[in-house]
Amino acid sequence: MPLNVEVVATSSLGDRSYLAHDGQVAVVVDPQRDIDRVIQLAGRRGVTITHVVETHLHNDYVSGGLALAKLTGAHYAVAAADDVAFERLPVSDEDEIVLSDRMRLTVLATPGHTFHHVSYVLHGPDGPEGVFTGGSLLFGTTGRTDLLGKQHADTLAHHQHASVRRLADSLPDGAEVWPTHGFGSFCSASQADAPSSTIGREKTTNSALRVEADDFVAQLLAGLDAYPAYYAHMGVRNAQGAELIDLTPVRIADPAELRSRIDAQEWVVDLRSRKAFAHQHLVGTLSFGLDGPMSTWLGWMAPRGAPITLLGESAEQVAQAQRELARIGIDRPAAAATGTPEQWAGDANRLGELAVATFSDLAAARSGRVPHELPPADVVLDVRLTGEWQQGHLSGAVHIPLPDLPQRLAEVPDGAVWVHCQSGYRASIAASVLAAAGRRVVHLDDDFGTARDASLAMAGDQS
Structure with a gap:
């Protein structure tokens, strides 16, 4: 009987985390900051989380791995070569993590996306079932190699090519590929829309497995565009270890406070759809609708540490935005308000349209x-x-x-x-x-x- 691997998708950032289990014990791979989703999934499945593993120190989100491990008492595996400020289970190439009598992981060093990136091969009773590839081998592409600085991009791109070749050579064609990035994340060198993949499929579709190293490196580097400015802070935060997320409700602001914040040219953000914003909005507010990748663009554009006020039609909208922003390290909005533009304005002269x-x-x-x-x-x-x-x-x-x-x-x-x-x-x-x-x-x-x-x-x- 195969093991169960369940996806915890974070579509707003283009990432996936995973809960793999045998019906009794579970391992979590690359968890996002809001670990309640993983805990609830494990509860529904009736499994105990015994291990949490990271493929790398992430650049596009704050990891929930340390907090999840502390909360559940699970072992927390991070590459031994990564310099971190917390206790962890240090793992290196070809290490084995025994999860149960039916399930184990083998660590493979797969540098490229970062210098110390690792992948985890999931073995069941009948052999390898798939591999958690993080930012290494993605669906139809690979992770980008310039996030640690352009000066390292060429070297890491050569490592990336060798790493994905190693994965392809080490696993059977039927083995599943479970990447963390590649679903809209800027950590991906390019985008693909495949819902799933195997090693065999990647051999026929992935350029990293079809062209030689120098051509792959040239193609990868030529295709890289800008990435969000907040990425500069994520790796540092993850090396320090993030605390448990705080999603308690944000303090409510009245029209006078909203006016004051707008007059001070703060970031007062309207979370409604762009069509609703165009129809009517509070003058001076900025449209970052939850119907798109709000946190990516707001986190990219707003200066780090700038006060952010959230405006939503409902408390649920504000809570969703708060969760999304916390994933990239914007922990506590300055204030919030719910309702309609008329209620936020308190004065019809402060309403506008586009x-x-x-x-x-x-x-x-x-x-x-x-x-x-x-x-x-x-x-x-x-x-x-x-x-x-x-x-x-x-x-x-x-x-x-x-x-x-x-x-x-x-x-x-x-x-x-x-x-x-x-x-x-x-x-x-x-x-x-x-x-x-x-x-x-x-x-x-x-x-x-x-x-x-x-x-x-x-x-x-x-x-």
Whole structure:
């Protein structure tokens, strides 16, 4: 009978943690900060967590591993070569962790994503069933190799190539691949949409297993784009060991306090959908809807340690955002409020709205036929990342990547700004930043793929 491996997905960060068990005892792999999800899953399955293991010191989230191990009394395995400030079970290449008489792990050194990265092969009664690969072998790609500094990226990329080859050579084709990253995480060198994979499948689809080292390294390094600024803090936090998460409710702010925080140019964040924000919002607030990767972009753009106030339609929305932010080390929002923009404002004069348009509207505006109630397209601002811009962009557009926009507002030319991204989510954030700065703005809430259909002229198109 095979062992059970259950996924605990964190889609907002593009990561997966795992609970592997034999029906009695369990091991948790790469847990997120909010360990209550894992504890509840173990409880539903009626299993005891005896071990918690990390594949590496994570750069994209604060680990819940140490707190989970302390809470459950489990052994906490971390690579012996990692310099950490807490007691752990130090593991090295080819070490074995016996979990039960039916289940064990073998440690394989797989440097590349980090220098001391390890993978864990899960063995059942009939042999290896799969491997927890962390940021090494992912679905159709590998983990990126520049998170410890560009000066190490080439060396780590060569290590990464050797590591994934080692995994492929060490395991049968039918062995499952269970990565931590690769589902939207910026820790992934590129993105794939496969829901699952095996060693055999990766041999046929993964470039790291199909091209030689020098070509792989060149391709990997050429494809790397920017990654969130908060990554610089995650590895340090994980080496120190994070305390138990605090998800107690945030203090509620009244309209006067919200006004004061906005006037002080603090980050007062509207968690509602971008459509709701465009329809009506509290002037000076910023749109980071929970219908997209809120924590990634807010954590990237807000200065570390800056007070953040959360506005949601309900206490549940605020609690969800609080949980997501805690995963990246933003532990306690400064304040919160729930309800409607009218309730937050206390004054109708403090309510605003955003103009919304499509790429067809932009084409009409550029041809001199400005759609009804929309301003002229004086400026078209593209806030996608540099790699996206280089793949093709609108002729005449101004390019400022979204994370840079708060510091580069002065570079946006005068006039009404029509702002777009790839799908509309990031453009909503950018539009709110521009509106808070007093600019007249139009949010292009449309898929960039429709721009060509609207007969808009393109530049730099590599398709």
